Amino acid sequence: MAEAERGGPMAMRQSLNGRWKFSCAADPASRAERFYEADYDCGAWDDIDVPGHIQLQGRGRPQYVNTMYPWDGLEDVRPPAIPRRNPVGSYVKQFRLTEELRSGPVYISFQGVESAFYVWLNGRFVGYAEDSFTPSAFELTPYLRDGDNKLAVEVYQRSTGGWLEDQDFWRFSGIFREVYLYTVPEAHVRDLQVRAELGDDYAHGRLTVDLELLGRADSPGEGGRAELTLKDADGNVVAEAESRFANGRATLAADAGRVETWSAETPYLYRVCLSIYDASGELREAIVQRAGFRRFELRGGVMRLNGKRIVFKGVNRHEFNARRGRSVTEEDMLWDVKTIKRHNMNAVRTSHYPNQTRWYELCDEYGLYVIDEMNLETHGSWQKMGAVEPSWNIPGDKPEWRGAVLDRARSMLERDKNHPSILIWSCGNESYAGQVILDASNYFRERDPGRLVHYEGVFHNRAYDATSDMESRMYAKPADIIAYLETDPAKPYISCEYMHAMGNSVGGMHKYTELEDRYPKYQGGFIWDYIDQALIARDRYGREYFAYGGDFGDRPTDYSFCGNGIVFADRRETPKLQEVKFLYQNVRLAPSREGVRIANRNLFANTDRWALSVKLYRDGIETFRWTGEASVAPGEEAFVPVRLTDEAAAAPGEYAVHAALMLKADEAWAEAGHEVAFGEGRFEVAAKADDAALAPAAGTLRVVEGDVNIGVHGDGFSVLFSKQAGSLVSLRYGARELIEAPPMPLFWRATTDNDKGTSLGFDAGLWYAASLARRCTGVSLEASASGGEATAVFDYAFAISAELRVRVAYTVRADGQVRVRMDYSGAAGLPDVPIVALSFKTSADYGHTEWYALGPEENYADRAFGARLGLFSRDVRELPSPYLVPQESGNRTGVRRLRLTDGCGQGLQLAASPAAPVECAVSPYTAFELEHAAHPYELPDVHYTVVTVAGRQMGVGGDDSWGAPVHAEYRIPADRPLSFAFTLSPVDGAVAARG
Incomplete structure (x- = not known):
């Protein structure tokens, strides 16, 4: 070992990580029973990597379940009985002691083994342990011999301890954390x-x-x-x-x-x-x-750090890697802690088990508050399909479970007690309530009075309310939280889980963060959760994809419910982080023409540690910038005047003032220039009256009304409307055709995970039908007397309601612009509309987009606080977000201009008034193709670019993913009329280059 050669503490440790001999059995009866004996030959066995999961190394199959026990419906067992089908892994490692370990006592440490294991050395029994997520150590000194030593470990996937480990995660087994020998001084x-x-x-x-x-x-x-x-x-x-x-x-x-x-x-x-x-x-x-x-401390009913009221801007984090499962690496942990810090999160809950020791060291060093949670969850014993039914709950008040539970509490506390990052001990997760968990809570208080104790489960049984020092709830709606806080409660409030980030989610998060300023006893929450628990697998053609529950033939399973992350399984950032970063920022910036108002909500940091940047944009183009700094003490507010130059805001247009605080120098978690806080202000400079009027288009149009088609032709362009198809069917600029499939009204979006949780398909599926089939009830044509404009109007009726009407009018101007207006009449008695839009296809050759809109990442009506107005560009293939299950994604709100171009910079521009912007999504797929794909590999090959222009789309929601609706203000009542308009025009290479 290199560490041993260098001397020092690492010379007293010998790693046993690496290749071990391995045999796997489906159940105890078929295992190699005497494999541990010194003369038993394991040389022909396969190899396996340690650390690592058995199921991710070609033995057995991983299984994902959420609340139910993994054997539910397969074996009729109740605790503490163990299912008969109980995979067993037999591990063997030959080792020789290093010179440094030969002079003292020798111990072995297993940092994590799931879920129970026996240990032998040279044929002699050493010990047994269970509790998958805290270390187990054994002394080996009496069993060692000179030369080669045979270490044998027998790992059982199911054990009595497994009844206490019913977390929402993949069910694995094996030696999944490091193993090492060590010695100590005399x-x-x-x-x-x-x-x-x-x-x-x-x-x-x-x-x-x-x-x-x-x-x-x-x-x-x-x-x-x-x-x-x-x-x-x-x-x-x-x-x-x-x-x-x-x-x-x-x-x-x-x-x-x-x-x-x-x-x-x-x-x-x-x-x-x-x-x-x-x-x-x-x-x-x-x-x-x-x-x-x-x-x-808890003082005056408020949690305080160093005397100041704390607000947890937190996230729940599973240890996870898409290829290695819960056997995470140093690189994984470093990436996580930096990503969390860069997005203004200040706290992590170790859901729902103690993490590797290195994680706490990083939280100490980088600065994250930690709720350290013991390895206890018995969800399936008291909640079935969402109903509270604790008829056979464990541990409850059962004394036979007390020793196992308290052992887990002690193991966590004694290992982790010296980390300043840990503020709160947690008694586990979703295990109902009872005397045993209360005893664990009292143990934490007695052993470590300098920290508080958390447990959410008492929400379901107030007889044990004393278990938790704080009121902790999961997925409480903002109104429920307010109702609690309005009672002047004795305990402060946190949401140990909120903002269920499944798929396209995290809408309405602002309703929670806004409570920070209103109620001192509201002290934040922890988003569920950090990373998608998806595993790399291959489809039948050998292509890698992210697999979820059921993809490995695992039954029972909870399918894609493992995809709740604000980062994807491969640790790419999701668009949801844009909103999280903004709403969690500690400094609020309100820029205007005169300067920037700064409210510093930090507890200890002055804003002078960061550079203040102010930029002014006119219609997305930068016209002014200023960089300085501002000294605003924590908890204080100040106004920093910034004088714009006279010419910077003189021309007519829409102006956006962007203010940001940025790192002056590199930090451990981000480079200099990283933005830690952002704010935007907008104003307009009106054009003069004689400039404001839209000049009539120069030239004249040639209008040809045929028996089936209406042609409108101008200099270098041609527009064709079909009475038979009931829509615009051709928009040709020069030799380029821009319409592959005609624009049609669209009321359906590919259901998000949250939509499915609210049964949108069942309750509002008629909008799906209305989007696929409509009747064109009228076509009319009107030409201006000057010959400079012609308007084709299409009226549509729908079978879902005799009252519902949609009118789409296309006004063609002699300069080649086509103004499109859609009027939705509204109709009583129908469910809320998912989207009111017009959608069409163009060639996939038009594969690049440039936006003047809110961005840069996707955003929605209830998830646009973190978006900013600006110019952004992205290829069409990059616009849909790669959520675990294909669904609605890629939308932008506040769209003033969208350019869709090919490799030569030619294509189509869509423009709307800044006073009445639209929403847009550009995708290689239609809403219906996305709707019917359960995995990305099921989507068709790309043949088109699909453009969807919406007057409005409902929000995505996020209070939970199993029934919480999008908040009312972000829904679209069916009986409310809605109109929107935009203009289509050509883009040539020169225009694209200038823009």
Whole structure:
């Protein structure tokens, strides 16, 4: 090992990661029962990688279920009985001890094994453990021999512990975290607790370190001593202390004076340097532990950090990798912590189990608040298909489960207690309530009074309300939260899960974040969740795709319910992050023509640490920029005047003022120039009266009304309307045809996951039918007396309602522009409309888009707060978002202009008035093709570019994905008339280059 060669702490550790010999059995009866014996030959066995899941290495199949137990309907068992079908993995590793490990006691640490396992060394039984997500360690010293040693591990997928691990995730098994051997000095600090506390002034620190030794009779426990040196981030000594051991224990305490405090905004860490000496004064062990001075408390019914009211801008995070499952890497964790920080999230809940130790170290270093959650979920024992039915709930009040549950609580706390990032212990997730969980909560309080305790399940059984120090709810609607907060409650409120981010979601998030300023006891929430739990698989043609439940033949399953991430399974950012970043930002910027009003909602950080940038755009083109800085103290507001140059805002047009705070220098989580806060203001400069009028088009039109078609022809262009088809059928500029399928009214969008959760297809499926079939009831033509304009009007009726009417009018001008207006009449007695739009196809050759709209990412009526007005470009193939299940995506609101061009820069422009912008989506697929594809590979080959122009589309919602409707203000009542208009015109290469 390279670490051993270098010496130091890593020389006392020997990794056993890598290739192991492996055999897999479908059940215990068929396993290789005597494989652990020293003379049992496993040389012909297959190899398997450790760490890693058995099911992701070609043995067995992964299974995804949410609330039900994975054997539901397959075996009739109740806890603590174990299903008969219980896959067993038999692992063997041959190793020789490194030189550094031969002189002392040797232990083995399994950082994570799912879900229960036995260990043998050289044929002798070592031990047994369960609890998949905290380490298990065993001493190997009595069983070691010189030369080769045979380590045997037998892993069971099902165990009594499995009844406590009914989380919403893929069901795997195996040794999925690292395994290593280690030794310790003859005198060893077996337990270390660091308490870096703040005084009542929240400025002065006191450090207390408790030590417990494991050692021989001549160890420091018999007359030895410990020395402590506290160093700041620059290596300066801040405080020192010394203590002698008594009965193997010592406590060191030191006043640190005025300290730099730890928070997510300023994650300042000190180094606690400990030296352990024996009675003769010989140094036996040296330890360096990082610590952060902070104080987290519940005061006045409000959670406070370092005296300030905290708001959790959080996310739930599973450990996940699309190829490795829960066996995540250092690179995965670094990517996650940086992405979370870059998008203004300040908190993570480890849903629903303790994570790898390295994750907490990164949260300490980068600055994230953590709810550390113990490995407990028994969802399927008390909730069936959404109904609360705790007839056989565990652990409940059952004393036989108390030991297992408290062991999990202790294992988490004792491992993680020294991390300043952990503010709250959580008693697990969705396990109803009872005395056993209350006992776990009381254990946390007694063992670690410097943190609070969380548990949401008491919402369903208030007899155990004392389990949680805060009111925690899942997927409570804003109105429900307000109702609670209006009662002047004793406990503060958080949503441990909210904004169910399944597919195209996170609409209406602002309704939650707006509560931050209204109610002091509203203290934020944690989005569900961080990453899509989708696994890489191959379709029948060998192409990789993201698979969800059921794709591996796994039954029972909950199918695509594993796709709830604000990042995709391959860690690409989803468009949803645009909204999250904006609504979670701590600084609010309100720019105008005169300057920028800055409200600093940070608790500890002044805005002078960032650069302030102001840019002015006219119709999307930059006309002015200014960069400076502003010093606004945390919790304060100020106005920073910024004088625009006279010429910058002189010309008529629509102006947008963009203000941003950006990093001045590189941070660990982002490079200099990264935007940490953004705000936009808009104003218009009106044209003079003689400029404002639309000049009549020069030239004349030739109108030909045939028996079937109406042709309108001008200089270099031709427009054809069909009485038979009932629409515009040809728009030709020069030799280029821009209409492949005629524009038709559209009232249906490909249902999102949230739409399916509200049964949109059942309740509003008639709009699907209306979009596929309509009757053109009238065609009329009107030409202007000057010959400069001609208008073709189409009236449509629909079978779903005799009252419903749509009129689409196309006004062709002599300059080649075509003005389109759609009037939707509205009709009583119909369900809300998903979308009111006009949709058509053009050639897939027109595969590039340029937008003057709200962007840059997709946005919707209820998810446009994070969008900004500007010029954006993207290829058509990039516009649909690759959600796990194909669905509506790629929409932009506030569209003033859209250009659709080919490789030569030629194509079509769509324009709307800034006072009445439209919504647009451009996609290679129709709404109906998306609707009927369960996976992206089921979509057809691309032949067209589909353009959908909407007067309005309903929001996407996000309160939950199983029944919560889009909020009323973001729906489209069927009985409300709606009109919109836009203009079509040609784009040639020169125009595209200029724009």
